[in-house]
Amino acid sequence: MKYERVAIVTTFFSLWLSVSFIHPSQEFIALFLIFSFGILHGSNDLSLIAKVNTASRPKHLAIFISSYVVTVLVASLLFYFIPVVALVFFIFFSAFHFGEQHWSASLNNTSRLNRFLFLNYGLALVFMLFYLNSEATQAVVFSLTKLTVPKQWFLWIFIVSSSLWVLQVLLLAYRKCILLQQLFFEIFMFLIFAIVFKTATLIWAFGIYFIFWHSIPSILEQQSFLYGEVSLRTFIIYLKSSFFIWLVSIISIILLFFWLEDDAIFLPVLFAFLGAITFAHSFTISQMFRLKK
Ligand SMILES: CC1=C(/C=C/C(C)=C/C=C/C(C)=C/C=O)C(C)(C)CCC1
Secondary structure (H helix, E strand, O other): OOHHHHHHHHHHHHHHHHHHOOHHHHHHHHHHHHHHHHHHOOOOHHHHHHHHOOOOOHHHHHHHHHHHHHHHHHHHHHHHHOHHHHHHHHHHHHHHHHHHHHHOOOOOOOOHHHHHHHHHHHHHHHHHHHHHOHHHHHHHHHHHHOOOOOHHHHHHHHHHHHHHHHHHHHHHHHOOOOOHHHHHHHHHHHHHHHHHHHHOOHHHHHHHHHHHHHHHHHHHHHHHHHHOOOOHHHHHHHHHHHHHHHHHHHHHHHHHHHHOOOHHHHHHHHHHHHHHHHHHHHHHHHHHHHHHO
16 A cells, blocks of 8 residues: 555544544654654664765765764754754755655656755645644744744745745646646645644644654655665664664653753754754755655
8 A cells, every 4th residue: 555545544543633632642642753753764864875875985985974973963053052043944954854755756856946846845834833833833942042933924934835835836737747636635635734733732743744744754765765675674674774873862862851950941952953963864865865866
């Protein structure tokens, strides 16, 4: 069965969970999924880097790995010293990264226009989530930056970016690069996401998209890129090869949690942590898609 169908059924099931479970349970399931599948999908980057650089010399690989580590360090420092700048970059990178993963089956990532579509799709999705959970988002952003972002900003960025991605897909359909049905399907899915985002709490709403529409498809894509097929056998190889980095990430988050005396800033710090690893991760995944085409 195509994974997309599984994701649709799971999304409806998550919607049912959103109405039947009260807040702490939604938060608990979301954090469990983010820590398991969410962190896992970014834990195999070193194998991807090694595969992307197979043709090159070990020196090239070493430079690539060092720049990965430096990017994570610089991003962490940026979150600590200039959180506003870090957050803006983080949202843009994440939006592009979500869009690229979402459209990877239908569009290549070498065309500038397609890359602009990925960015607008991701921005529309992320800002729809923020707008429909504006108070909770404002609270997390405030703890990170000490700034209150007006709710209207979320709405305007959503309106502009969603109009742009719909227009671009219409253009692609006109040029016969994409079927018009796909546009209807994507708009339909956006409406489903809007219902989910409105019904669930911020973290559960984010978790539903991040896990079922981003992390799991990304793991499947990485399995096929690294080991040539998607099967239980290659999933076990994937698990083994990402286990160490996954464990280090989880231990770091747990240490951070105990180190922070104030529980209220755990969520902002978790997002800053995700942010620090997102820059290098999204770059690695882009390289993977580039090579796959
Ligand atoms: C939901 C949410 C935020 C954004 C989170 C994002 C955009 C996460 C992206 C993670 C990625 C791309 C991980 C790696 O693949 C903010 C702005 C922190 C504020 C409050 C709630």
